[in-house]
Amino acid sequence: MxxxxxxxxxxxxxxxxxxxxxxxxxxxxxxxxxxxxxxxxxxxxxxxxxxxxxxxxxxxxxxxxxxxxxxxxxxxxxxxxxxxxxxxxxxxxxxxxxxxxxxxxxxxxxxxxxPQWHAAAPGLADRLVLDLDPGAGADVLTCRTVAGMLRERLSADGLEAWVKTSGGKGLHLLVPLEPTPSARVSAYAKALAAELEAAHPELVVHTMAKARRTGRVLVDWSQNAAKKTTAAPYTVRARERPTVSTPLSWAELDEAGSAEELTFTVAEVPERLTARGDLLEPLLDPARAHPLPAATAPRAPGRTPVAPPTPPAVGERPGSDHAERGTGAAAPAGGRDPVVLSPPVEVMRPAAVSAVPPADGLGGGGVLYELKLDGFRCVAFARGPTRPPFLQSRSGRDFTAEFPPIASAVARLPAGLVLDAELVAWRGGRFAFEELLRTRQARAAEDVALGLIAFDVLALPGRDVRGLPLTDRRRLLLAALAEVPPPVQPVLATTDRAEALAWMDQLADTGVEGLVCKAAGSAYRPRGAGRVWVKYRRGDTVDATVRAVTGRPSRPRAVVLELDDGRVLLSSPPLSPFQSRQVAELAAGRLGAPVHDPQYGDVRPLTAPLRAEVTVTGRPPTALFVRLRGD
Structure with missing residues (x-):
């Protein structure tokens, strides 16, 4: 054999x-x-x-x-x-x-x-499909006319369409969507088809009756129903000839002079694919997905405009309460425990780089560029109504009790959902890291908004997804949070390097630090993360370790810093009053007995290190202390 x-x-x-x-x-x-x-x-x-x-x-x-x-x-x-x-x-x-x-x-x-949905979220569509099927006396060129009308109409609703042959006589239009319940997508598609028939009754029908289809094109909207399926791109069809459902460019469709020019077989498609690549590849890019019009489906969180978000879009006020929310993640069947991942988990830690990698960097296969936000790393575990949520810091400690509004929001997520995220504070039109260092009582008294900006999903109810490629996890993340209101929302991300750089510049005033750049095909494996996840921080800000402080323990004047490249520098100029209080609070309990350093004078070494951000400039270098990172 x-x-x-x-x-x-x-x-x-x-x-x-x-x-x-x-x-x-x-x-x-x-x-x-x-x-x-x-x-x-x-x-x-x-x-x-x-x-x-x-x-x-x-x-x-x-x-x-x-x-x-x-x-x-x-x-x-x-x-x-x-x-x-x-x-x-x-x-x-x-x-x-x-x-x-x-x-x-x-x-x-x-x-x-x-179907138009994924196994991880049945009935939650991430694309819309319109099957254009010509009746007797019509052909694929007649379908082309209808396809052009639909393309323009979809564009008016902020949606982008791609086209392929059905492999038979017609065409398929495919539209990437932010995850949306199939019933809503089907209702929108039906209304669209009916609207087109009303405007062009001589050309379009939207019902199945064959008697009405002579010389017209059926716009079949029904394949958006959760129970329906559509012929996949590149599938062979069981027709008289071995035809293939083949992706087209819009220009190619416009230029075709006959139906035969739009018919492709198993003998032709491999060579065509080698020459043109996958013309439907953009459908797989989460950044291409857009919401249905608001009248049909509410805008999903995470598709934030480039303009700085307003506080309600970023965080939930302390003490506020939302009604029970829906989700795109389906609970596992059969009564199995949906919680498959428990804290603590080791997190991916991106390596610092001095330049934003190109789209073919990080090993090839594409790069996902995410906004780097100014907050605390937080792995959020939703564990159901009988078990409290758990907020895990970067180092693995439990800081659930420090952020009640976030804990309350995570408690309302589906049991078993685990998010890797940045816990942020928002005040005065920008991210306010220093607010995270204050007590919860102080934040509540001054109405500081908190948010949980998720950039990855580690587990769904009943399923550990860390082994999936990042592109798949991003899609599952958007599905899981499709109908979840603030303070939990996905981070803004794109596969377009130029767009990411523009975001970084345009959002600089909001406190966006830079970009985290990730290999699109990377699994969630903390070992070796620096090869597939990197972070670019605007300017010359770098990470350092605080080794000692100068001045009084209650009011340090400067800090002795060890850079990651081994250089040791004293921060200059002196710490600001706020910085001094921050260092005093976080260094409390870590200060050893004073010693005399021949270069820096009297210092108090730290018995346990603290991480900090500093800006290094000049020759010889000076280190401007920015802040302690905390957890």
Whole structure:
């Protein structure tokens, strides 16, 4: 039996010379070779989506049937997930690598169909689809006219559309969305199709009746329903010819002179993919996702405009209370404990760099640029109504009791959700780190706003997701927080380096420190984090360790700093009154007996180090103390 090694697995392939397409003589082996050639572009569009199959084990001229459950013979190592079903328990395949893909294709699974949502959040769509299906007397060029109208109409609502062939006679329009309940997406799509039919009844219909479709294009909005699926990009179709659902550019669609120019087969798509790349790759970029119009679905948190946010968008006032909130994360079935990750956990720590890496930096595969905010690192554990939430500092300590408004907000999140975040304070139109160092009573008395700005998700209810690529975790984070109000919200992030640099400059007055730049494919692995996560801080501000203080313990005058490169400097000029109080408070209990240093005079060494931020300038260098980092 022929064998193939794919992604480290040896697959036994069968009946490679079986004719799958009698009209063209295309063999099963050719279909397998096609999927092997395009799997790198195909798999990202399937990632974490349950797959339904159109099976043709004896070719398209024989019996063809739909299969939702894993087909007989599916290897045990292929991932399957439970999917909500009105008929009882349903398990479906999730294709995560080339070996899994080719193993099911070898079992006769010719067509691949997926819903508009992910297995981690059933019924929470991250894209909208419109299937343009021409009736008798119309063709794909007629669909092109309708597609252009829809593109313009979607754009008016702030939505961006991409296009592909269906692999049959029509077109598919795909629109990336911020995670939104499928029912809302379906209602919006239906209204859009009905509106277009009312404006162009001679060209468009939005109902299924075939009698009305002659010479017109059906705008099929129904595939946005949670129970419906759509042919995946690059899937082969079970037609007379081995056609493929193929991504197009809008320019290419506009320039086509015939329907045949928009028909592609398994023999043509691999070469086309090599030459043009994946034209639907932008769909996978979370920064491209936008909310539905407000009348249909509320704007999800995290899509913050470039202008500085207002305090209510950043934090919740101490003592305020929100009603019970919804979430995109589904609780695990079967009564299993949704809490799979408990504190403390080791966190990823980005390494400092002197320049923002390019988009192909950090090992290639893309970079996600996030705003670097001025606050405390906080891993937030939501543990359900019977267990209190837990706020973990960077060093692993519990500081839940210090920030009651944040703890209260985390308590209302789904049990089992774990977020890696920055705990921030907001006052006077900017992030106010110093407010985090005050007592909770002092913050409450002066109405300081607090926020929890999440940049990663470590666990969902019933599932540890730290092993997934960052792009997947970002999508799951947006889904989990889609309907969660402040003070919890996702950080602003983009894959566009120029856009990130613009944000950093435009938000400088709000206290945005710089950027954290992360390899898009990186798993959450603290060991070796500095190779895939880096931080760029504006100016010459660097981290240092406070080794000693000068002056009275109750009012230090300066600090002796050891930079990460080994240099030791005394801070200059003297500490401000606020800085002196901060050092005195955090150094209390860590000061040793006074000693005389030949260079700095009388100092009090710290028995346990404190981390600080300093600005190093000049030759010889001087160190301007900025602040202690605390936890």
């Amino acid at each position: 022929p064998q193939m090694v794919v992604d480290g697995r040896t697959l036994a392939l069968s009946h490679l010379d079986k004719v799958y397409y009698p009209q063209t003589g295309t063999l099963k082996g050719e279909v397998l070779r096609y999927y092997a050639a395009v799997h790198a572009a195909l798999l990202p569009h399937l990632r974490d989506r349950p797959v339904s199959f159109l099976r043709c084990p004896d070719g398209v001229a024989a019996e063809v049937f739909v299969a939702k459950n894993p087909p007989p013979g599916t290897p045990g190592w292929v991932r399957t997930v439970e999917v909500p079903s009105s008929s009882g328990e349903l398990r479906q395949v999730v294709l995560e690598d080339g070996a899994a893909l080719l193993s099911v294709v070898n079992l006769g699974c010719l067509e691949l169909h997926v």
